Amino acid sequence: MKTFWKAAFAIAKKDILLELRSKEIISSVLLFAVLTLVIFHFAFTADHETMTQIAPGMLWVAFSFSGILSLNRAFIPEKEDNCMEGLLSCPVGREAIYMGKCLGSFIFMLIVEAVVIPVCAMLFNVDVFNPMIIFITLLATIGFVSVGIIFSALSVNTRAREMVLPILFLPIIVPIIICAVSSSSAILAGGTFEDIKQFLLIIVAFDVIFFTVPLMIFKYVVEE
Amino acid sequence: MSHVIECQKISKRFGGNQVLKDFDLTVDAGESVAILGPNGTGKSTLIRILASVMRQSEGKVLINGSEMKDEAFALRSQIGLLSHTGYLYTSLSAEENLKFYAEMYSLKDPEKRIAELLEKVGLRTRRFDRVATFSRGMSQRLGLARALLHSPKILLLDEPETGLDQEGLDLLWSIIKTDDPDRTVVFTSHNFKSTVQACSRLIILKKGKIVYDAPKGDLTEDGLQALYHDVTGGKS
Numbered sequence: 001m002k003t004f005w006k007a008a009f010a011i012a013k014k015d016i017l018l019e020l021r022s023k024e025i026i027s028s029v030l031l032f033a034v035l036t037l038v039i040f041h042f043a044f045t046a047d048h049e050t051m052t053q054i055a056p057g058m059l060w061v062a063f064s065f066s067g068i069l070s071l072n073r074a075f076i077p078e079k080e081d082n083c084m085e086g087l088l089s090c091p092v093g094r095e096a097i098y099m100g101k102c103l104g105s106f107i108f109m110l111i112v113e114a115v116v117i118p119v120c121a122m123l124f125n126v127d128v129f130n131p132m133i134i135f136i137t138l139l140a141t142i143g144f145v146s147v148g149i150i151f152s153a154l155s156v157n158t159r160a161r162e163m164v165l166p167i168l169f170l171p172i173i174v175p176i177i178i179c180a181v182s183s184s185s186a187i188l189a190g191g192t193f194e195d196i197k198q199f200l201l202i203i204v205a206f207d208v209i210f211f212t213v214p215l216m217i218f219k220y221v222v223e224e
Numbered sequence: 225m226s227h228v229i230e231c232q233k234i235s236k237r238f239g240g241n242q243v244l245k246d247f248d249l250t251v252d253a254g255e256s257v258a259i260l261g262p263n264g265t266g267k268s269t270l271i272r273i274l275a276s277v278m279r280q281s282e283g284k285v286l287i288n289g290s291e292m293k294d295e296a297f298a299l300r301s302q303i304g305l306l307s308h309t310g311y312l313y314t315s316l317s318a319e320e321n322l323k324f325y326a327e328m329y330s331l332k333d334p335e336k337r338i339a340e341l342l343e344k345v346g347l348r349t350r351r352f353d354r355v356a357t358f359s360r361g362m363s364q365r366l367g368l369a370r371a372l373l374h375s376p377k378i379l380l381l382d383e384p385e386t387g388l389d390q391e392g393l394d395l396l397w398s399i400i401k402t403d404d405p406d407r408t409v410v411f412t413s414h415n416f417k418s419t420v421q422a423c424s425r426l427i428i429l430k431k432g433k434i435v436y437d438a439p440k441g442d443l444t445e446d447g448l449q450a451l452y453h454d455v456t457g458g459k460s
Contacts, residue, residue: 003330010327014313021315021354077313086311086370088277090328091301223279 004099007092011100016107018077025070025108033066033116041123048125054134055126057183060177062116063109063137064144068166070108071148074101075156084222094219098149102211105145113137132187132196139200140180143207147172150214153221176210179203226289228253228378228408229274234283236269243269244432247283253377256409258419258440261429263458267412268307270429271382275305287378301329304376308386310367314356317364318347322373323353329339329374342371344399361392368396372403381411385418397422416452420445428455 010089044051066084076086087097117137121128148169155164183199229251236244243266251257259267272278273285276296285292287299305311312321319338333414342348345365355363364384371379379400385393397418400409411420419426420443428436428451436455443451 006330007328010324014316014324017320018313018315059403077315081312082307082309083311083313085272085277085307085309086305086325087328088276089300089303089305089311090325091297091299091330092328093297223277 003091004093004096007096008099008103009057011097012103012107013085013099015077015104017195019104019108024154025073026111029066029070029108029112030115032064032069033112034060036065036118037116037119037123051124052126052188053185055120055124055128055188056181058124059120059128059137059184060181062120062141063113063141064170064173064177066112067109067144067148070112071105071145071152071169072155072162072165074105074149074152088222093154094222095215097222098153098215098218101149101153102145105149106141109141109145109185110138113141128184128186128188131186132193133184136180136187136196136200136203139203139207140176143176143203143210146207146214147210150218150221151195153218168186168187172210176203176206179206226286227251228255228288229410230284230286230289231270232284232286234264234273234280234285236273236278238269238280242333242432244273244280247340247432247434247435249427251408253408254406256422256424257411257427258423258425259410259412259427259429260414260452261412262418265429266432267429268382271305271307271380271412275303275380276300277305277412301374302377304374304379305382306364306367306371306380307382308384310363310370312355312363312367312370315354317352317354318342318358318369319351321366322370323438324372325370331374337373337375340367341372344403345369346395360387361389361395362393364388364396365399368383368399373401375404377407378413379407379409381409383412383414385413385415390417393418395448415449416445420448428452 037058044054078087117128151165151169155161155168158164179199179202183196186196225391227250229248229249232251233246234244235242235246250372259270269278276292276299287302290299292299322338323334326338330421333336342351344369347362347366353436358431388396393415421437423440426436426438426440427434
């Protein structure tokens, strides 16, 4: 177990170091996410109540599409110089590689969310800093990244990976996005934990499934 | 006594393409086995199966008597792998690459081993430079340092000479021999000169099957070339 986490953290640390060097993912993803919100800001001129209803949707449009951009590049470092084969030859489980890649992508998504949420609050004047909304976002991000990494590993060797990933990934992730948007809207409209409990349960169930199944099948994806 | 490497009737198919079929091979400790053969004959596939980065469709691979399928974790720490790419992250420095792999291999005293290997491959002064700035020969030497990092008892090399000049190749082989003379080495190659210099046993594959397997003896480069053409019915 110690080796598992050591390897997973080493992979995540390596991914962060690579990103700090190139800034390829963060710069493009942040620009895309913020630009999306700015466009929405100019497209909609609604009263505060309407904004409260549509803000979570806009937030998750920004998260989802910028997240896909980020996931598209998750395995690019492993593709260069055939590093995936180097990783596979190490005495660590394939599960540790999957966990490491998930951790790295999760941290990238958190950085994006940490920037996009204040921008959303500023542009639309809605209280998206609500702890419940942040909790929902974190919960949904876990499922988003868990399933995204497996599809990223699948699509990295295809010629049209930029198209393949969203086509495979978006239909699977839709339930999590719907639940995250619906529960966030309910909280912004003054709802309580009881009102969103069913949505949270669905997100947690998806998180568990989307984390466990990819963890089990990752070796078949990367070994062939 | 069990062999260091033992392949029992391994087969590998890619879709409808059968690359290896009922392939048997045994390698004993300290042997330096060269595997030659035309392109597409299964050399790289065999190396990847032995390194457990690819699974065979059928058959068994045993390392020191233990089946790879059951004990891949422990067995991988006994194997070093280098192909025509060094498995290096080009945006990281030489030292960062080795530190990352040292963590993956859970090395006890990585700093000492990394310093020793960087000295050995002649990259100590370039240790803080990004791999992207390295020449092909330097990358391959760093790749070798990565493969030797955990002092493996078995070294698998898949066409390590690709892109290297003779000087670079001689240096590569001298490092391999001086790091641990008793190491078992299995390598694939298209270079007759380095094959003759480096191997103690010669295997030639054709269409996924062994068509020649014998100790090298006093075979010369020209002799090997003639033998290869005779056995495979073509040029390398």
